[in-house]
Amino acid sequence: MTTSAPIRLLLADDQALVRGALSALLGLEADLEVVCEVASGDAVLEAVRLHRPDVALLDVEMPGLDGIAATALVRKEFPDVRVLIVTTFGRPGFLRRAMQAGASGFVVKDTPAAQLADAVRRVHAGLRVVDATLATDSLIAGESPLTARETEVLQAARDGSSVAAIAQKLFLSEGTVRNHLSAAIGKTQAANRAEAVLTAEGNGWL
Amino acid sequence: MTTSAPIRLLLADDQALVRGALSALLGLEADLEVVCEVASGDAVLEAVRLHRPDVALLDVEMPGLDGIAATALVRKEFPDVRVLIVTTFGRPGFLRRAMQAGASGFVVKDTPAAQLADAVRRVHAGLRVVDATLATDSLIAGESPLTARETEVLQAARDGSSVAAIAQKLFLSEGTVRNHLSAAIGKTQAANRAEAVLTAEGNGWL
DNA sequence: CCGCCCCGCTGACAAATGTCACGGTCGGTT
DNA sequence: AACCGACCGTGACATTTGTCAGCGGGGCGG
Numbered sequence: 001m002t003t004s005a006p007i008r009l010l011l012a013d014d015q016a017l018v019r020g021a022l023s024a025l026l027g028l029e030a031d032l033e034v035v036c037e038v039a040s041g042d043a044v045l046e047a048v049r050l051h052r053p054d055v056a057l058l059d060v061e062m063p064g065l066d067g068i069a070a071t072a073l074v075r076k077e078f079p080d081v082r083v084l085i086v087t088t089f090g091r092p093g094f095l096r097r098a099m100q101a102g103a104s105g106f107v108v109k110d111t112p113a114a115q116l117a118d119a120v121r122r123v124h125a126g127l128r129v130v131d132a133t134l135a136t137d138s139l140i141a142g143e144s145p146l147t148a149r150e151t152e153v154l155q156a157a158r159d160g161s162s163v164a165a166i167a168q169k170l171f172l173s174e175g176t177v178r179n180h181l182s183a184a185i186g187k188t189q190a191a192n193r194a195e196a197v198l199t200a201e202g203n204g205w206l
Numbered sequence: 207m208t209t210s211a212p213i214r215l216l217l218a219d220d221q222a223l224v225r226g227a228l229s230a231l232l233g234l235e236a237d238l239e240v241v242c243e244v245a246s247g248d249a250v251l252e253a254v255r256l257h258r259p260d261v262a263l264l265d266v267e268m269p270g271l272d273g274i275a276a277t278a279l280v281r282k283e284f285p286d287v288r289v290l291i292v293t294t295f296g297r298p299g300f301l302r303r304a305m306q307a308g309a310s311g312f313v314v315k316d317t318p319a320a321q322l323a324d325a326v327r328r329v330h331a332g333l334r335v336v337d338a339t340l341a342t343d344s345l346i347a348g349e350s351p352l353t354a355r356e357t358e359v360l361q362a363a364r365d366g367s368s369v370a371a372i373a374q375k376l377f378l379s380e381g382t383v384r385n386h387l388s389a390a391i392g393k394t395q396a397a398n399r400a401e402a403v404l405t406a407e408g409n410g411w412l
Numbered sequence: 413c414c415g416c417c418c419c420g421c422t423g424a425c426a427a428a429t430g431t432c433a434c435g436g437t438c439g440g441t442t
Numbered sequence: 443a444a445c446c447g448a449c450c451g452t453g454a455c456a457t458t459t460g461t462c463a464g465c466g467g468g469g470c471g472g
Binding site for chain 1: 428429430431432
């Protein structure tokens with residue numbers, strides 16, 4: 001393939017500096033072309049409609065829609081667009097949810113820069129790209145043991161809200177909130193609400 | 207300055223992908239040259255000794271020494287090396303501490319990529335580069351109202367440890383720990399230990 | 413020298429939190 | 443139909459947490 005058409009890329013990352021830097025990095029490759037950059041998950045679908053990239057590089061942590069939700073939307077409307085997730089944190093749950101949403105690859109931000117272009121090419125070729133250590137972690141951590149309500153309550157507890165505040169926000173009784181929290185604490189093997197939040201976040205369960 | 211010597215840069219960021227991408231971005235500029243990349247704060251000083259860069263680009267959040275501590279070390283031994291701090295989070299306290307440590311500039315990672323090269327040039331020319339909105343935030347938030355002990359206790363409380371655990375770790379009485387926590391909660395205008403941790407972190411007081 | 417602040421400790425108290433047992437509804441499975 | 447699990451709620455209980463007052467010591471500036 002001496003001069004076949006370049007792979008068209010969409011870049012989504014909320015940090016402009018990182019976005020621009022990644023663009024510069026990938027722009028150095030002759031067979032890659034960044035055709036569009038967006039800063040939020042909400043803008044991804046619209047941009048895909050307009051530019052029809054071959055591969056979309058999405059960050060997980062973004063304002064509005066996160067990368068995983070954006071992945072699901074893109075894959076639903078454009079099944080031939082491959083999605084490569086790039087993220088800061090190697091949360092096991094993120095990997096699982098990203099793959100379920102239809103992502104073709106998952107790259108952590110502390111992988112060597114030289115491998116990113118290869119990952120893009122592999123994904124474009126229809127292969128799956130997954131960090132090895134993260135994959136094993138994902139198997140170990142497994143799916144979230146928390147029920148829908150429990151995760152909801154834990155999310156509400158992330159900012160240090162009191163039981164009363166959580167109850168009011170979710171239209172629940174205080175006792176019920178305490179029960180859900182207690183269950184979440186037990187399932188995360190924590191001693192605390194705060195610890196439960198931390199380990200749940202670490203596993204990508206929130 | 208048609209063909210004067212290029213500005214020699216050192217790059218420090220723990221995320222290899224970002225590091226490489228920034229290197230690619232800055233490498234596009236004719237008058238800039240990245241002479242060294244490191245992944246941790248501990249490696250910065252050694253690298254400066256070896257390569258004698260003109261400007262050091264340091265991330266704040268790094269394993270080992272953070273960017274601010276590294277700044278202090280570099281400036282102490284090599285006062286003619288300018289330091290430009292790059293960080294994800296616009297914590298007001300970070301800015302203050304970075305400047306006190308001798309940094310010449312402070313750039314948040316969601317500034318446009320095009321401005322980074324200019325920031326480097328300005329810093330190299332002896333000017334100071336500071337994000338405007340962040341500067342005002344820094345003035346509003348002011349210095350940390352927490353005493354040394356109080357910050358220490360709050361740091362120990364970040365992972366959701368109980369009072370007993372904190373007391374044991376810091377060799378204090380449980381009552382003392384509770385008193386320090388109570389003081390910290392009051393000063394941060396929080397209702398909770400968790401809230402206190404959150405707002406203290408948000409202001410860069412930890 | 414005195415006052416002021418930080419530090420460390422104690423004791424006591426009210427409030428919040430975590431746990432348990434229990435009862436009830438609802439939807440899906442066997 | 444019987445069963446199970448998730449869900450919502452109640453009440454009670456032990457523990458933890460947050461607050462307050464008070465005591466002593468040490469350092470620092472007026």
